Amino acid sequence: xxxxxxxxxxxxxxxxxxxxxxxxxxxxxxxxxxxxxxxxxxxxxxxxxxxxxxxxxxxxxxxxxxxxxxxxxxxxxxxxxxxx
Numbered sequence: 001x002x003x004x005x006x007x008x009x010x011x012x013x014x015x016x017x018x019x020x021x022x023x024x025x026x027x028x029x030x031x032x033x034x035x036x037x038x039x040x041x042x043x044x045x046x047x048x049x050x051x052x053x054x055x056x057x058x059x060x061x062x063x064x065x066x067x068x069x070x071x072x073x074x075x076x077x078x079x080x081x082x083x084x
Contacts, residue, residue: 022073023073024072024073025070025072025073026070026073026076027068027069027070028069028070028076028080029066029067029068029069030066030067030069030080030083031065031066031067032045032046032049032066046062049067049083050062052079052083053067053069053079056075056079057075058070058075058076058079059071
C-alpha cells in the first residue's frame with residue numbers, strides 16, 4: 001500500500017449526500033457520555049432511554065458499550081430526536 005492510497009479523494013469526487021436515498025430500514029448505535037456532571041453515572045438517563053425505546057416499538061439491544069436500535073428509518077429518526 002502506498003501513502004497515496006490513504007489520501008481521501010478530492011471534494012469533486014466525494015458523494016453528494018443530499019442526493020443519497022434514505023434507506024427504508026437501518027441500524028443506529030449510540031451511547032450516553034456524561035459531560036459537565038459531577039458523576040460518571042448515567043443510570044437514570046439510561047433507564048429513561050430504555051422506557052422510551054420500549055414504548056416506541058423499535059427493536060433494540062442495550063449493552064455496557066451502548067444501545068443498538070434497528071427498524072424503519074423514520075421510526076428510528078423520530079425516536080432518537082426525542083432522546084436529544
